[in-house]
Amino acid sequence: MSGLLALLDDVAGIAKIAAASIDDVAGQAAKAGAKAAGAVIDDAAVTPKYVHGFSAAREVPIVLKIARGSMFNKLVILLPVALILSAFAPSLITPLLMIGGSYLCFEGAEKLLHALSHHKVNEPKLKLTQEGAAGLEEERVRGAIKTDFILSAEIMTIALATIPVGDAIWMKAIILAVVAVGITVAVYGFVALIVKADDFGLHLNESGGALAPLGRGIVHVMPGFMKLLTIVGTAAMIWVGGQIVIHGMHELGQHQPYEWIRDMAGAAAQALPATPGFAGWVTTAFFDGIFGVVWGMILIPVAHYVVSPAIGAVKGMLGKKA
Secondary structure (H helix, E strand, C coil): CHHHHHHHHHHHHHHHHHHHHHHHHHHHHHHHHHHCHHHHHHHHHHHHHHHCCCCHHHHHHHHHHHHHHHHHHHHHHHHHHHHHHHHHCHHHHHHHHHHHHHHHHHHHHHHHHHHHCCCCCCCCCCCCECCEHHHHHHHHHHHHHHHHHHHHHHHHHHHHHHCCCCCCHHHHHHHHHHHHHHHHHHHHHHHHHHHHHHHHHHHHHHHCHHHHHHHHHHHHHHHHHHHHHHHHHHHHHHHHHHHHHHHHHHHCCCCCCHHHHHHHHHHHHHHCCCCHHHHHHHHHHHHHHHHHHHHHHHHHHHHHHHHHHHHHHHHHHHHHHC
């Protein structure tokens, strides 16, 4: 009897440890997802453009194809790479994170610049292929998955940086997998709702009855909602990108502007004692965003006149060898 009780006690202990591990995974995954907010919001803002121009019947299938590609990017390619970095080259995580943050600043600043100059940017064009509509769809999906790969790399790197260094490799793998699946389902589920909202609104309107005004309202609101989503996505990219670069500089020994922004946030918290946390957060986010805009503007000519020509030259050399 005592042996049975001891066994049950051991089982209960193991259950408690497992429950604590699950809670830890859920908590860290949620924290990692929140840290990756800028890339996540931009992903949701960009993806609906890739279904523009196709029939309503093909919109959701295209979104599902992109979602499957995104899941492959995160789980099959990026997760193993993240674990290898964590195990053998953890010192590279901060520089890679700063590169991802710089890319967010660059993309956000470029969108802001184009918006101020009243030019459209990143609008996928419909071009008929030899395979016809099917080939066009596959071409558009491939383009979306390539864009997703960059954003997914940022998401996975940010998520990896939030996991404590001492965590076991299996724990890191589970957390990253939870983040990958959770973010992919959330983003592309949201995208599917967005691209079908107009059709749903039209259906309600055509059905008549008490819900017809709601349908007309949805159709009327969606264009403005898409613009708002783009603005929020751009702002989140700049803010999160600036924050990542500033924190990376601080970890690598360059403590400004991190400490100055921290002091300003502390002063704001003291000035508004009723809401010190909110005041500090807003102040930090504001100056992170200002830094993100300035850094992004600096990177625009570097990307166009240095990085792009260098990549073109390398591609040309490889093409000649092939």
